[in-house]
Amino acid sequence: MHPFDYVREKSVSEAMTAGGRTSAKFIAGGTNLVDLMKADVERPAHVVDINALPLGGIEEVAGGLRIGALARMADVAAHPLVQQRFPAVSQALLASASPQLRNAASIGGNLMQRTRCPYFRELIWTPCNKREPGSGCSAREGDNRMQAVVGTSEHCIAQHMSDFAVAVAALDGVLTLRGPNGERKVNATDFHLLPGSTPHIEHDLKHGELIASLFLPDAPHAQRSSYLKVRDRTSYEFALASAAVGLHIEGGVIRSARIAFGGIATKPWRARFAEAVLFGKPSPKMFRDVAEAELKGAKGYGMNDYKIELAKRTLVRALTDLTGGAA
Numbered sequence: 001m002h003p004f005d006y007v008r009e010k011s012v013s014e015a016m017t018a019g020g021r022t023s024a025k026f027i028a029g030g031t032n033l034v035d036l037m038k039a040d041v042e043r044p045a046h047v048v049d050i051n052a053l054p055l056g057g058i059e060e061v062a063g064g065l066r067i068g069a070l071a072r073m074a075d076v077a078a079h080p081l082v083q084q085r086f087p088a089v090s091q092a093l094l095a096s097a098s099p100q101l102r103n104a105a106s107i108g109g110n111l112m113q114r115t116r117c118p119y120f121r122e123l124i125w126t127p128c129n130k131r132e133p134g135s136g137c138s139a140r141e142g143d144n145r146m147q148a149v150v151g152t153s154e155h156c157i158a159q160h161m162s163d164f165a166v167a168v169a170a171l172d173g174v175l176t177l178r179g180p181n182g183e184r185k186v187n188a189t190d191f192h193l194l195p196g197s198t199p200h201i202e203h204d205l206k207h208g209e210l211i212a213s214l215f216l217p218d219a220p221h222a223q224r225s226s227y228l229k230v231r232d233r234t235s236y237e238f239a240l241a242s243a244a245v246g247l248h249i250e251g252g253v254i255r256s257a258r259i260a261f262g263g264i265a266t267k268p269w270r271a272r273f274a275e276a277v278l279f280g281k282p283s284p285k286m287f288r289d290v291a292e293a294e295l296k297g298a299k300g301y302g303m304n305d306y307k308i309e310l311a312k313r314t315l316v317r318a319l320t321d322l323t324g325g326a327a
Contacts, residue, residue: 001037008049012212016180018048020208026050028070028106031097032113039121041131055108055212058082064218069108069211073164074099076107086216088225088244092167095229098236108211111165111175111191112203115158116238118143129155129199137199145303146238149311150265150295156199157301158266160192161238163229166262168214169270170244171222179209188214192267199266221246221258228318229262230310239263241311243318253281264298264311274315282323287316 009015019026025044027033028051036042056070058079065081076082077093096102096110114120119128119138127135139147139157147157165188173188192203205211216222225246231237242262248255257278259271274294280286291312298308 001040002043004037004044004047006047006049008052010052012053012055012178015048015050015053015210016178016208018046019050019210020180021046024048024208026210028109029072029101029104030109031101031105032109036114036121040123041121050210061215065216067107067214067216069213070106073097073102073105073107073110077102082216084223085218086167086171086222086225088167088171088222088227088246089164089216091227092163092229092242092244095227095242096163107164107214110162111168111188111211111214112205113162114202116161117147117158120158129195130158130202131200133198133200140301143303144301146240147301147304148264148266149298149300149304149307150261150269151194152266152299152301153195153197153199155197156195156266158195158199159238159263160265160267162268163227163239163242163262165192166242166260166268167225167227167244168216169268170258170260171225171246172217172219172258174215174217176212176215177205177209178212179206183212189268189270195266219246219258220248221256224249224322225258226318226322228314228321230314231263241307241314243311243315245315245318245322247319247322249282249323254279259294259315261311261315264307271315278319282319284316284320287319288312290319291315 024046026048055068057068073093077090083090119125120130148159168188175186227244229239229242239262244260246258257275259274261269271294274290
């Protein structure tokens with residue numbers, strides 16, 4: 001671990017000043033940043049502790065729920081309003097990490113967690129375009145069992161790891177970002193970026209900015225939502241494929257749908273095509289046809305080819321469960 005200085009700020013303005021320095025990083029729970037610092041992947045010269053900032057509340061506001069970025073994963077998952085009105089969010093959080101980590105990790109930090117691709121995290125393995133832009137992507141022809149089959153590029157196929165971010169993307173979450181130039185709002189679906197030719201730029205957060213809060217809008221499909229995660233084991237494991245699904249059903253007919261995939265893409269993958277065609281009386285054929293159409297363009301790289309079929313089955317199962325098996 002490289003030397004760094006540490007400061008704990010108590011006001012947002014002071015945090016902005018400290019975090020605006022060159023090579024500065026904000027730290028909350030530290031469950032991802034500290035690991036990467038120990039591995040010598042992250043090397044901040046300045047670490048700004050923001051745990052004392054007043055950004056940890058969970059409150060009902062007009063049209064939905066506002067969650068402060070410093071709220072802990074465990075607290076958000078257990079909150080009655082989250083469980084009642086946004087069950088997919090609660091389920092995604094409870095499917096993440098371990099109880100100890102959920103007690104420590106902030107939801108803002110969870111949204112920003114970096115990939116676990118071994119070529120990114122282990123310095124002895126090169127190249128990695130996320131870590132050293134322009135060096136290449138070892139995962140394309142290497143150990144890519146866990147890596148993405150959607151949203152990839154010739155420069156990167158690293159899987160996005162957050163479960164929570166998938167549910168937030170599916171339910172139309174909106175992030176409030178705060179920085180030296182004030183506040184701005186970004187849709188959760190636009191916050192994470194595709195790798196393209198710049199895989200080291202992972203999200204729409206400028207240097208010196210931090211996530212202040214997350215807004216979840218009320219909607220019929222949000223209240224009837226769920227998160228299904230398929231993984232190698234049932235505890236403390238990342239997704240091989242997952243689906244966050246929300247349905248608005250009236251009279252036994254699907255009126256609208258929200259769907260996002262996790263575990264298979266380089267960012268939380270909003271299934272826009274599937275949403276556009278998922279209307280009418282639910283049936284096994286409808287669900288399978290929707291899954292096939294959405295993943296038509298998926299591309300495996302050898303060891304991760306299985307993810308394409310697994311993702312289809314995960315979506316079908318999630319939709320079937322959410323319709324009570326009536327399909």
